[in-house]
Amino acid sequence: MEISWTGIEVGDKDAYSHAYRKLYERFYNYGVKLVEDSALVEDVIQEILMTLWVNREGLRAIKNPDGYYYVLFRRALSKRVAALAKTKTIDGAEFDPEFAADVMMIRQETDQALKEKLAAAIHTLSARQQEALFLRFYEGFSYEETATILGISVKATYKLMARSLLTLRDKVSVPLVYIFFLLKENFH
Amino acid sequence: MYLRMKKADKYRQYVLGDFLCDEYFQDWIHLPDEEKNAFWEQWLQANPGKQQEIGLAREILFNIGFKTSRPDPLNVEASLNRALAAIEECKQRPAGPRGFWVAAKRWKAAAVLIPLLLISSLIFWRLKTPGQYTVNTGYGKISRLVLPDSSVVVLNANSTIKYGKKWDKNAPRELWLNGEAFFDVKHLDNDHNIENYERFIVHTVNTTVEVLGTSFDIRERRGRTEISLQKGAIRVFLSKTGTQPVLMKPGDILLVDSVSVIHRTSNIEHALNASSWKEKKLVLSDPTLSEIFKYLEDTYGKSFILEDPELARKKLNGPILIDSLDDALFVMSTALNISFTNEGDQIRVNFK
Numbered sequence A: 001m002e003i004s005w006t007g008i009e010v011g012d013k014d015a016y017s018h019a020y021r022k023l024y025e026r027f028y029n030y031g032v033k034l035v036e037d038s039a040l041v042e043d044v045i046q047e048i049l050m051t052l053w054v055n056r057e058g059l060r061a062i063k064n065p066d067g068y069y070y071v072l073f074r075r076a077l078s079k080r081v082a083a084l085a086k087t088k089t090i091d092g093a094e095f096d097p098e099f100a101a102d103v104m105m106i107r108q109e110t111d112q113a114l115k116e117k118l119a120a121a122i123h124t125l126s127a128r129q130q131e132a133l134f135l136r137f138y139e140g141f142s143y144e145e146t147a148t149i150l151g152i153s154v155k156a157t158y159k160l161m162a163r164s165l166l167t168l169r170d171k172v173s174v175p176l177v178y179i180f181f182l183l184k185e186n187f188h
Numbered sequence B: 001m002y003l004r005m006k007k008a009d010k011y012r013q014y015v016l017g018d019f020l021c022d023e024y025f026q027d028w029i030h031l032p033d034e035e036k037n038a039f040w041e042q043w044l045q046a047n048p049g050k051q052q053e054i055g056l057a058r059e060i061l062f063n064i065g066f067k068t069s070r071p072d073p074l075n076v077e078a079s080l081n082r083a084l085a086a087i088e089e090c091k092q093r094p095a096g097p098r099g100f101w102v103a104a105k106r107w108k109a110a111a112v113l114i115p116l117l118l119i120s121s122l123i124f125w126r127l128k129t130p131g132q133y134t135v136n137t138g139y140g141k142i143s144r145l146v147l148p149d150s151s152v153v154v155l156n157a158n159s160t161i162k163y164g165k166k167w168d169k170n171a172p173r174e175l176w177l178n179g180e181a182f183f184d185v186k187h188l189d190n191d192h193n194i195e196n197y198e199r200f201i202v203h204t205v206n207t208t209v210e211v212l213g214t215s216f217d218i219r220e221r222r223g224r225t226e227i228s229l230q231k232g233a234i235r236v237f238l239s240k241t242g243t244q245p246v247l248m249k250p251g252d253i254l255l256v257d258s259v260s261v262i263h264r265t266s267n268i269e270h271a272l273n274a275s276s277w278k279e280k281k282l283v284l285s286d287p288t289l290s291e292i293f294k295y296l297e298d299t300y301g302k303s304f305i306l307e308d309p310e311l312a313r314k315k316l317n318g319p320i321l322i323d324s325l326d327d328a329l330f331v332m333s334t335a336l337n338i339s340f341t342n343e344g345d346q347i348r349v350n351f352k
Helices: A013-034 A038-054 A056-061 A065-088 A112-122 A127-138 A143-150 A154-171 A176-186 B002-011 B016-021 B023-030 B034-046 B048-063 B073-092 B096-113 B268-273 B289-300 B325-336
Strands: A104-106 B064-066 B117-120 B123-126 B132-137 B143-146 B152-155 B159-164 B173-184 B200-203 B207-211 B215-221 B224-231 B234-238 B246-248 B252-256 B261-266 B303-306 B338-343 B346-351
Touching: A013 A038, A013 A065, A013 A127, A013 B073, A038 A056, A038 A065, A038 B073, A065 A143, A104 A112, A104 A127, A112 A154, A112 B048, A127 A143, A127 A154, A127 B023, A127 B064, A143 A154, A154 B016, A154 B048, B002 B034, B016 B023, B016 B048, B023 B034, B023 B048, B034 B048, B048 B064, B132 B143, B152 B159, B207 B215, B207 B224, B224 B234, B224 B268, B234 B252, B246 B252, B252 B268, B261 B268, B289 B303, B289 B325, B325 B338
Parallel strands: B173 B200, B303 B346
Antiparallel strands: A104 B064, B117 B143, B132 B159, B143 B152, B152 B173, B159 B173, B173 B215, B200 B207, B207 B234, B215 B224, B224 B252, B234 B246, B252 B261, B338 B346
C-alpha cells in the first residue's frame, strides 16, 4: 500500500488527512484480525494517528515511517488488550492478541486439487505463523520489518516463516506427473 | 553484476523448499518488477531443469492470501474530523502536546454525543454557542451531514451552517445558512395536518425558507439568494419585508435579495443542475465566463482578473468538472483557448 508521508512533517493538514485515511484502512484491516472488538481497534487507530500529528516533526528522523507506525500500532493494541484482560481475569496472565484463524485463504482460482490441499494446509498453521505470512506476503514487509512488528529476532522470523512454508510444501505433496502438467499450464 | 552471478550460482543447488523460503524469490512473486522478472526469466532459461520446482513454489506463494476487512467510511471520516478538531483547538490554545491530548480527549467524549455523521475532507467542528453546532467548509471543500431527523444537507465550499444540538419534539427543525447548500428533507407529515415539529426552516440573510419533505438548493452569495426547487414544495419569506411568501413548485428557480424578487423561472432541468456541484460539476445554463469566474471565486477564494474585457462575454456550454480549481482551469483553457496565470490569490486571464 502506497502511503505518502511527505508534507506531514511541515504541518500540511491535507497530507495528514490523506495519510490518515490510508493508514486507518490499513491498521483496521490488520487490527480486526488480531482483536475482534472493532471499536477497540478503531480507538487505538485514532490514538496512533494523533500521535503521528503530535510527533510530525520527528518524521524527518524516521527512516521507515511505514514500519515504525505499524510497530507502534501493534504495540498499542497489545497494551490495550492486556489492560482490558487484567481487569477481567484474576490471574492477570500475559495476554497477547492472536491472529484470527479464519482470515487466511487461497487466493487463486488454480487447479482444484491443489487449492483444496493448500486450504487444508493453512488450517494447520499457528496464529503466529499466519500473522508472519500476512505481514510478509500481504503487507509486503521485509523479514527485518516483520521481525520488529512481531517483536522477535530476525533469525526467529526466518525460522517461523520457513516452518510455515515447509508445512505448506509437505501438505501439497503432488505426484511428479501432476507437477509437470501444472507447469505446462501455468508457466510459459 | 557479480552479486547477480553469485545469486544465480546459489540457486542451482536449490530445491522446492529452498525456493519457497528465499526472500528474493518471494519478492519476485509478491512484488515483481522488471529487474526481478528479467533475472528469473534468464535464470530459468539457463536452468530448464528447475522449472518444476520453481513453478510449484511460485504456485504455493502466489496462493497465500488473506481476507481484507474495511472500516466503515463514516467512521474513518468521523475519526479524522475529531483529530482535526483537536488540532484546531490546540492551535487556539497553545499548550504544547499535553494541551493537545486534553483537547483530543474532550473531542472523543464529544463525538459520542454528536448525533451527526459527517463526510468531508477538511471540516472543523467548533462549539461556538453551547446549544448549537456550527459546520464550516473551507475553499474547495464539500461536506455532507445527516441531521438528527435523518434529513441530508450537502454543504458547498466556503459555506457555514448552524443548528441546534437538540431538536425539540414540539419545535420546528431550524437551520441557519451562509453560502450554498443542498437539502434533502425528511418528510415527517403523515396526515396533512402540519404539526410544529414537522416544519423544516432554513434561515439565510435574505430569506426564510419553509419546507415540507423536499429537495432544493439554496445559494446565497454576494447579497443575492437563488433557490432551486427539485421536489416537493417550499415557501420563501423575504427577511426584510412583510409581503406574502412566495410559494415554489418543483422546477422553480427563484432569485431574490432581502427585499424583493429579482427573477423567477421554472425549468426542472436547470433546477436539478443547480446542485450539480455535489457531483463536483458546474452546470450553468448558457453561462458567460464572468459568471463562471464568480462561481469559482466563491468556491475557491481566488479572484480572477480579466486582461481583456472581451473575455467576460465568452460563453462555455456543458458541464465543467470542478473537482479542483486546477481541473476547472485546465478545461476552460483548452476549450476556449485562454490562459491563466497564477499570482497568489489572483489569477490573471488572457487570450492565448
